[in-house]
Amino acid sequence: MFTDEVKNVLLKNRLIVVGEIHGAKENIFFIKKILSFYNKNDIPITLAMEWPSELTEEINRYIFKKGKLNWLSWKFSESPDGRISKEHLDLIKWLRAKNIKLVCFSVGGLSWNERDKKMAENILAEYNQNKEVKILVCAGRLHSRSKDFDFGKEKYTPLGYYLPKNETIFFELDYLSGNYFNVGLKKIRSKKINVKKDISIIKNKNNIFKVIIKKATPVHILSDKYLPKK
Structure with missing residues (x-):
């Protein structure tokens, strides 16, 4: 799936930032592809997700087989924005099988700019703990x-602005068709881009890698409160 150019930037950089539209299964597929690349090459990798920071301890106790995962008690489990779903719970189980740490860096109660600065600080705190570990950051x-x-x-200053430029690479997921679930089922506005593969990676003029996904598929959220009434 990865060209030599993509493999080289994955090896070179310590922070790999993936920008997604919340609520598509393909987000998780791409995350797992990157994690698997590092895993197969015996390179330490941590996953960082835009989830409430207070979940980090419980999730990692589960991942490293020191505790249970009581997701039903999470207020976050009721979120309808596509950041948490049945597919994400499967991802946590997959991380457990691979012994991959997960850091949750989201915070609440702040303005957009304040929140992004704090989220960047949370990511950098993990980044500064161990220089040998790479971090895959997944956010909107x-x-x-x-x-x-x-x-x-x-004017908005995103979390990506605060990350060290010489050690960070950005991937932006772009979907050509399909649907995703974010506070309801939503349709992707179809784009006419000629790609042969289901997922293609193209570097643009700003040195950002565009991940072109032919069709998005909606995740299954954990709360049924936001599903259409039958």
Whole structure:
């Protein structure tokens, strides 16, 4: 799946940032592909997810076989935005089988800019713990940008802005068709890009790798409160 160029940047950089649209199964598929690449090459890797930071301890106790995973008690399990789903619980089980640590870096109760700065600080705290470990960061696409951007009359500084430029590579997931679940089932606006593979990776002029996914498939959220009534 990975070209030599992609393999080289994965080996060179310590922080690998993946920007997703929450709520598509293909996000998890791509995450696992990157983790598997490092795992097969015996390179220590940690996964960092845009989940509430207070879940880190419980999840890792489960991953490293020191405790149970009581996800039914999580307020986060009721989230309808696609960040947590049945497929993500399967991902945690997969991490357990591979002995891969998971760090949750999201925080609440802050403005957009304050939150992104704090999330970056949480990621960097893990980054500074062990220089031998690479970190795969998965977050929403706006948070995963590397530069400031304007939206309306406001200026936003994403978490990606705070990460060390010389050790960070960015992947942006782009979907050509299909559906995803984010506070309801939503349809991707079809884009006409000629690609032969289900997933293709192309580097753009800003040295960001665009991951072109032919079709998005919605995840199954854990709470049925937001599903269409029959």
